[in-house]
Amino acid sequence: MQDLNEELAKQSCPCAGDGASSPAQERASRLSPVTATLLLVAGLAAWFAIYKQLAPLAAWLTFGVAGLAEGSHLAEAVRFFLYDTPKVLLLLVLVVFGVGVLRSYFTQARARRLLAGRRESAGNVLAALLGVVTPFCSCSAVPLFMGFMTAGVPLGVTLSFLIAAPMVNEIALVMLYGLLGWKVAALYFATGIGVAVAAGWVIGRLNMENHVEDWVRHLRAGGEEADENLDWLGRLRFGLDSVRDIVGKVWKYVVIGIAAGAAIHGYVPEGFMADIMGKSAWWAVPASVLVGIPMYTNAAGIIPIVDALLGKGAALGTVLAFMMSVIALSFPEMVILRKVLKPRLIAVFITVLGCGILLVGYLFNAVI
Structure with a gap:
């Protein structure tokens, strides 16, 4: 999704000045909806591949790298934190992006018109x-x-x-x-x-x-x-902007919540x-x-x-x-x-x- 965001950012920015466009800007201007969709599919495939590896990765980091004893309070808390933090953040990014694309069809003005009367x-x-x-x-x-x-x-x-x-x-x-x-x-x-x-x-x-x-x-x-x-490119950009805006504001609360949950999971x-x-x-x-x-x-x-x-x-x-x-x-x-x-x-x-x-x-x- 980062590659897609960079490409869309390039396309959405007009060239500065009256000079000729740079090669990078010319490539961005040729980005088609099909290419953007293919980048999106690739990003989703990478998302699911990473998501499936979270549990074994958390176990490896907890027991293999950190060397914590399996079954101990600290190990259970650490494994919970290492597993749930990327899991929740990945879910957050995916759903905010999807809903952001949907929200591009639905403005606050339309919401007011829908409810009024x-x-x-x-x-x-x-x-x-x-x-x-x-x-x-x-x-x-x-x-x-x-x-x-x-x-x-x-x-x-x-x-x-x-x-x-x-x-x-x-x-x-x-x-x-x-x-x-x-x-x-x-x-x-x-x-x-x-x-x-x-x-x-x-x-x-x-x-x-x-x-x-x-x-x-x-x-x-x-x-x-x-x-x-x-257009479709604009809606994808809207979804990516939603991720940057919303996830950027709430990720700290997510990590704090997971840390509290890890303490409860490991020590209560x-x-x-x-x-x-x-x-x-x-x-x-x-x-x-x-x-x-x-x-x-x-x-x-x-x-x-x-x-x-x-x-x-x-x-x-x-x-x-x-x-x-x-x-x-x-x-x-x-x-x-x-x-x-x-x-x-x-x-x-x-x-x-x-x-x-x-x-x-x-x-x-x-x-x-």
Whole structure:
């Protein structure tokens, strides 16, 4: 993909000055969609080849190079870290690139037009589903909120989007699938969408539009953002730019999350997490939610921790409630939303969303 990025970068940059083009620029100008596609296929083949070798490579580095004793706490933690770090980052790059190409067909202006004027119940469902395929995080809450409100999107519909976008995004789903299997990923998708739709619908029924900050309600929709009519090369470049932008911002959180997961995997005794985050402790779900609220990370950073907690015997419902609170109910996100929502609406938002997360935790612990 690096070769493809360099070729596309060359093609997208006009030649400086009025002089003749350099040989490299002339070769880049002849890059065809077929050539770009072949480079993409080669990059994907290399991705899969590397991915298949991660487990034996991690074992070789842990036991062969580092000389750690197999079965020791340190060896288990090191092998977990050496295996999961490249695994998660490779998954992250692949899914962000793919979704970036898809996003080149779908701008924020088109999203606002799609949601504006819908019946509220249908709008809640559509907004939550839209949040899944748009990788916006809590730092995007203020401009998105303003854009949707000024486009006439109802408050409850907007909040359904803002809940689903960070919590049930494509990164979380692909990483859950890669680490824990399709059943856990599907369960998380269904419950996350359900919480986002229900929370937005309930808040919409409360008619709290007057609890949006006055300066936001007084805004008027400006000019529409123009849709980009990109060719195939432009869309590939858009995907590569998404990788550079998104992965560049979150990789540190990913590594920190994996390091924490490695420590849990290697040093936390078997059964310990089952005692404090198991089904038998009724207080485990609300305690996990309260622990998650002060934390600040994203789906990519929290999933390795989720993987390690489950591996140590923690109950699935409790762990999912913890994950949802970290991603969708974190204190930093509430600070950001305070710029556009008044305190009473913030409190209602926390209460409704928190009740939905608790319900998910207890429900999964009861049936699984």
